[in-house]
Amino acid sequence: MTDKPEGRRTCLYDTGQLDAIVDDMARQAAGLLTGRTQVAIVGILRRGAPLADRLHARLQDTWGLAHCVRLDLQIKRYADDLTLLYPETQLTENPTLATLDLAGHTVLVVDDVMYRGHSMLRAVEYLAGKQPDEIRTVVLVDRGAAKLPVRTDIVGVRLDVAPSDVIECNVPPYEGSFRIDLLQPA
Numbered sequence: 001m002t003d004k005p006e007g008r009r010t011c012l013y014d015t016g017q018l019d020a021i022v023d024d025m026a027r028q029a030a031g032l033l034t035g036r037t038q039v040a041i042v043g044i045l046r047r048g049a050p051l052a053d054r055l056h057a058r059l060q061d062t063w064g065l066a067h068c069v070r071l072d073l074q075i076k077r078y079a080d081d082l083t084l085l086y087p088e089t090q091l092t093e094n095p096t097l098a099t100l101d102l103a104g105h106t107v108l109v110v111d112d113v114m115y116r117g118h119s120m121l122r123a124v125e126y127l128a129g130k131q132p133d134e135i136r137t138v139v140l141v142d143r144g145a146a147k148l149p150v151r152t153d154i155v156g157v158r159l160d161v162a163p164s165d166v167i168e169c170n171v172p173p174y175e176g177s178f179r180i181d182l183l184q185p186a
């Protein structure tokens with residue numbers, strides 16, 4: 001775990017509330033996937049991956065979608081506190097994905113927060129090169145501040161917060177409990 005930035009934190013959603021939100025996201029995803037036989041769920045590392053695992057488990061357990069491919073992509077632009085790390089969005093290709101063929105698949109790309117849209121756009125661009133039939137985007141939180149032509153198909157919650165504020169998605173195993181906090185920096 002990394003040291004958290006200083007400031008005032010307010011819990012917006014706790015574990016119980018988020019479990020219900022993920023259940024609803026799975027219900028929406030199941031609706032989008034009706035009749036699809038080849039499904040890939042792709043988590044954007046870091047926190048999008050365990051969220052994708054949660055969504056995948058719900059789709060299997062509740063909706064009977066047992067044969068989903070689960071993959072992860074490593075994409076980095078911002079630090080968790082929204083400090084710009086790279087002027088260009090960095091995607092690190094896993095060598096095992098280099099020859100991946102997603103022809104015939106419906107792909108769900110899962111991330112924790114949609115902020116400006118850079119990470120999601122890079123993920124969709126990369127996955128489009130794998131020739132899927134369809135790509136859908138899923139985020140736990142949409143800040144409503146995207147600057148790129150990326151839309152979210154499934155959103156857990158929409159949070160309009162001040163540009164200086166940070167939405168912290170705490171997702172195990174990276175944090176101890178599943179929660180969303182609002183950080184107002186000191």
